[in-house]
Amino acid sequence: MKRLRSLLLFFLPFVVFTYGSFIVFQAACDRAMSVQAEKLLPFNHKSHVTKYDASDCELCHGYYDNGRFKGLPTVGDCKMCHDGNTAKEKAFFKGFKDTDKPWTSWVKQPDLVYFSHMAVMKNTKTARCASCHGDKANSMTTAKIKGKMPMGRCMDCHTSLKISNACTVCHD
Amino acid sequence: MSGHAAPKKKVSDMKRLWGMSIDLDKCTGCGACQVACSQENNMPIFDDDSDLPKRVVFLDLMKVTNENDKDAKFGEVKVAYLPKMCMQCAGNDPENPHPPCVSVCPVVATDVGDDGVVSQIWSRCIGCRYCQASCPYEARVFHWWKPRYEGSFQEGLNPDVSVSSRGAVVKCTFCSHIWKRERDRMIAKGITDINAVQYTPACVSSCPTGAMKFGDLKDPQSPVYEEKLRRDPRAVRLVHSIDALRDTNPAEYERRMKIKDFPNPKVWYLTSNEWLREKLSGFKKS
Numbered sequence: 001m002k003r004l005r006s007l008l009l010f011f012l013p014f015v016v017f018t019y020g021s022f023i024v025f026q027a028a029c030d031r032a033m034s035v036q037a038e039k040l041l042p043f044n045h046k047s048h049v050t051k052y053d054a055s056d057c058e059l060c061h062g063y064y065d066n067g068r069f070k071g072l073p074t075v076g077d078c079k080m081c082h083d084g085n086t087a088k089e090k091a092f093f094k095g096f097k098d099t100d101k102p103w104t105s106w107v108k109q110p111d112l113v114y115f116s117h118m119a120v121m122k123n124t125k126t127a128r129c130a131s132c133h134g135d136k137a138n139s140m141t142t143a144k145i146k147g148k149m150p151m152g153r154c155m156d157c158h159t160s161l162k163i164s165n166a167c168t169v170c171h172d
Numbered sequence: 173m174s175g176h177a178a179p180k181k182k183v184s185d186m187k188r189l190w191g192m193s194i195d196l197d198k199c200t201g202c203g204a205c206q207v208a209c210s211q212e213n214n215m216p217i218f219d220d221d222s223d224l225p226k227r228v229v230f231l232d233l234m235k236v237t238n239e240n241d242k243d244a245k246f247g248e249v250k251v252a253y254l255p256k257m258c259m260q261c262a263g264n265d266p267e268n269p270h271p272p273c274v275s276v277c278p279v280v281a282t283d284v285g286d287d288g289v290v291s292q293i294w295s296r297c298i299g300c301r302y303c304q305a306s307c308p309y310e311a312r313v314f315h316w317w318k319p320r321y322e323g324s325f326q327e328g329l330n331p332d333v334s335v336s337s338r339g340a341v342v343k344c345t346f347c348s349h350i351w352k353r354e355r356d357r358m359i360a361k362g363i364t365d366i367n368a369v370q371y372t373p374a375c376v377s378s379c380p381t382g383a384m385k386f387g388d389l390k391d392p393q394s395p396v397y398e399e400k401l402r403r404d405p406r407a408v409r410l411v412h413s414i415d416a417l418r419d420t421n422p423a424e425y426e427r428r429m430k431i432k433d434f435p436n437p438k439v440w441y442l443t444s445n446e447w448l449r450e451k452l453s454g455f456k457k458s
């Protein structure tokens with residue numbers, strides 16, 4: 001009995017330390033990858049796809065001329081279709097400016113990743129939006145569909161499609 | 173290389189082999205390349221840049237003189253300026269390119285890329301600094317301190333290059349983020365062949381005298397075609413004395429290439445000054 005207790009006492013600091021560092025690393029990783037995104041608007045992808053016929057994701061999540069991905073649309077992009085005449089829209093456009101950053105993304109990559117949507121989506125071997133983001137087009141809330149995007153998942157696709165896995169392909 | 177399951181990269185399989193040539197006779201030592209490099213790659217600013225271990229630069233503009241400054245008489249001192257960055261060594265085995273730094277890294281934080289550029293991924297680096305000790309050109313720098321940027325400099329950081337944390341080694345990667353930027357631009361134009369991408373690193377595009385040239389060592393059209401550089405009597409590679417044997421004593425050259433690893437750098441210096449060539453190559457004609 002005594003032996004067991006001393007053994008437990010001996011290992012306790014290690015266990016506590018390992019658990020503690022796990023929590024710290026997990027939190028750091030979550031923060032870098034935006035696991036807690038802010039979604040202040042109840043956005044409905046599905047209704048936009050069906051009602052406004054925005055079946056092409058690029059209508060709102062497009063590219064700049066130099067190949068950069070635009071990411072989340074701006075309020076100006078919303079105004080392409082919404083003229084802001086109904087009471088609800090009026091309230092929305094009054095309440096939000098682009099500088100207010102109404103929402104953040106679930107899928108931020110840390111700074112050390114040079115992820116290029118252009119290279120992944122428009123190349124000879126292409127991915128689909130849903131391969132990484134989940135079925136966003138049919139989602140009705142802003143809830144997270146797929147979690148973090150760890151490097152292993154990128155590597156799996158690259159390996160199976162025989163795309164280079166060299167470090168500089170994605171890191172800088 | 174340890175614990176590295178990726179297929180071996182052969183030099184012959186590389187569609188592109190980026191390299192550089194620097195004409196030291198044209199170089200005026202203005203330092204534009206160093207400034208451009210530091211700006212492009214988010215080099216931190218420290219109060220005192222003469223504090224060598226603290227200083228972090230990828231491209232070092234070195235001053236080379238023919239004599240010891242103190243002993244030389246007036247009129248006899250010759251000066252040249254030498255922009256020195258990572259030479260993107262290939263090692264002397266084309267079947268298995270292994271620069272000195274890549275062969276010692278225990279965690280594959282540095283590796284040979286698909287176009288021969290030696291990558292450095294600071295987030296993977298554990299800070300053992302083996303690579304720094306193994307690099308014959310002192311091209312690697314260690315972050316002893318957290319990178320700091322004064323005042324509004326922070327807002328001007330390049331978003332394509334991540335800022336390293338303390339305790340990691342960083343180095344020049346021939347501005348590989350510019351390659352990626354150019355690749356994206358090409359794909360946006362509908363050209364999906366990534367081997368068609370051409371780019372210019374920050375130092376080369378900033379050089380006002382055109383001393384620095386950048387291109388594909390394998391491409392006969394490029395200004396740095398390797399075959400041509402090898403035959404150029406003005407060309408010299410930094411501390412690579414084995415090059416001198418290639419023409420004078422091919423048998424001995426072959427023998428030494430087999431028994432010893434040479435860095436085989438991809439940066440060539442061009443100069444007609446004999447004293448400078450001797451100094452750079454580490455080989456003195458007796």
Ligand code: SF4
Nearest residue numbers: 277297298300301303
């Ligand atoms: S310091 Fe970093 S990059 Fe260099 S050998 Fe060690 S782990 Fe590898």
Ligand code: SF4
Nearest residue numbers: 258259261271273307
């Ligand atoms: S110059 Fe140094 S850091 Fe660059 S590839 Fe050669 S050994 Fe590695």
